[in-house]
Amino acid sequence: xATTTLISTTDFCTWHEVEHTFVRSLGDAGLIxxxxxxxxxxxxxxxxxxxxxxxxxxxxxxxxxxxxxxxxHLLDRVENLHQEMRTLxxxxxLYEED
Numbered sequence: 787x788a789t790t791t792l793i794s795t796t797d798f799c800t801w802h803e804v805e806h807t808f809v810r811s812l813g814d815a816g817l818i819x820x821x822x823x824x825x826x827x828x829x830x831x832x833x834x835x836x837x838x839x840x841x842x843x844x845x846x847x848x849x850x851x852x853x854x855x856x857x858x859h860l861l862d863r864v865e866n867l868h869q870e871m872r873t874l875x876x877x878x879x880l881y882e883e884d
Contacts, residue, residue, distance in 0.1 A: 790830045804841050808844065
């Protein structure tokens with residue numbers, strides 16, 4: 787059973803020097819999960835790598851929210867295609883071994 791650690795959005799924003807509204811807008815757009823507990827906003831640690839990637843796109847490349855949505859969508863599609871290709875290669879190996 788996996789446990790999920792929650793990270794405060796305030797701590798994340800302070801550490802990465804990003805506006806709290808930016809993180810909230812990513813959550814509103816459905817790009818990351820934000821969990822609300824006792825009026826505090828938290829990010830599951832499983833979302834941390836994804837969120838940090840979006841922050842880098844925003845800061846280093848000056849990409850806006852719409853651009854981040856498009857890039858994230860395309861990266862997700864590429865990852866799904868890679869997974870499908872790995873699955874198909876594994877299935878093909880079964881037939882090649884006969």
